[in-house]
Structure formats: structure tokens, C-alpha cells
Amino acid sequence: AQSVTQLGSHVSVSEGALVLLRCNYSSSVPPYLFWYVQYPNQGLQLLLKYTSAATLVKGINGFEAEFKKSETSFHLTKPSAHMSDAAEYFCAVSNRDDYKLSFGAGTTVTVRA
């Protein structure tokens, strides 16, 4: 079975500050890991994914995530927050790139002016 745990249901950052969203996974097979973003009243948009190639993955909107096997982590970062980053972020795990996803509980990001 696979699962992810997102630490912190709510993160508040100042505009221009670092955004750090934490995700730890549990998987009995090499995992595929994903971050999705959900803007209010919208669907899920893929930010980035790890599929066993480079451990540092760059995504859209300036986000990146690093796969650390020793820590079973896949934390999402952005160096400088923008007001438009306010959204809910979901970490997800799968055992293939094209297989069902198991989602974390989500982290809501608010950005202060």
C-alpha cells in the first residue's frame, strides 16, 4: 500500500518569502510522486512529478521538489511567493506514471501582502 502525509494543513507566507510544503511518502515499491495545485473552485493541475529520473524536479510557476529516498520525502519549494500562489496543494503517490494516485490531505497556502 502507498500513502503520503502532508505536514501542516495550512501555511501562511509573506509575498516574496520562501514557500515550503512538506510531504512524506510510504511505499513498498519505488514511488512516483506528484504535486498538484487546486485553485478555488477549480480542478487539479499538475505542478510537477518525480518518475525516478532526476531527484530535483522543476515544475510550473517556479516550483520545484526534491526526492530524498533516505528521508522518504518529496517537499515542494518556491523561493519567492507570489499572491497568485494562494491555493491548495496536494502531494500524491503512485507506483507508476499512469496508475491510480493516493493523495495527501492537502496544504492550504495563503500569501500575505
Next chain:
Amino acid sequence: EPEVTQTPSHQVTQMGQEVILRCVPISNHLYFYWYRQILGQKVEFLVSFYNNEISEKSEIFDDQFSVERPDGSNFTLKIRSTKLEDSAMYFCASSGPGTGTSFGPGTRLTVL
């Protein structure tokens, strides 16, 4: 860029009624899914569909639920007799080898 589309965006129904949620996956994708998100909770897997049959389903996906791909483009989720607890956002998704999973915008189902 191709997208997954879903209709309707919002469905209101009375408890006990049947509803059909419709989706058009990305055309060259082979795997199709339904997920749901109850308000304030995590996104949950319901069912996956491949090669014209269910490949996996969760314990949520009981006999009240069914899926169908009636033609070459549509993918539907039917709930036979809706309950209050079926109220949620339902997301259709599709994927292909190496593509990751693309999600539709969702259908918000409200059961009264």
C-alpha cells in the same frame, strides 16, 4: 493543450435519484479514472478503467456506482440511488504512458 472535460459543472439531485456524470478524457489516453473530494477532505480514488473494463476500484465504489465508456470518447459515472453522503466534487482523470494523470475541472454533486 488537450484537456479532460466534464459535464455538468454542478448537479443538484434529490436523495434516491440516479445521476450520470459525464467526462471526455484526453483522446490518446488509455487509462480513465474517477476520484471524489468531499468538502474539506482529501481527494479519494474511486475507480480505474482500462481496455473497456474496470481495472481497480476502491471500497467506496459499491454496487450503487457504475462506469461506462459508451463510445470512443465519453466516460461516465452513474450513481443509481444517491445518498446525502454522495455529495462531493467528482473528478474525472485520464493518463497514458509517460504522461502522468490529467484531471478534469470536476462536477460538484449536491444531494438534497
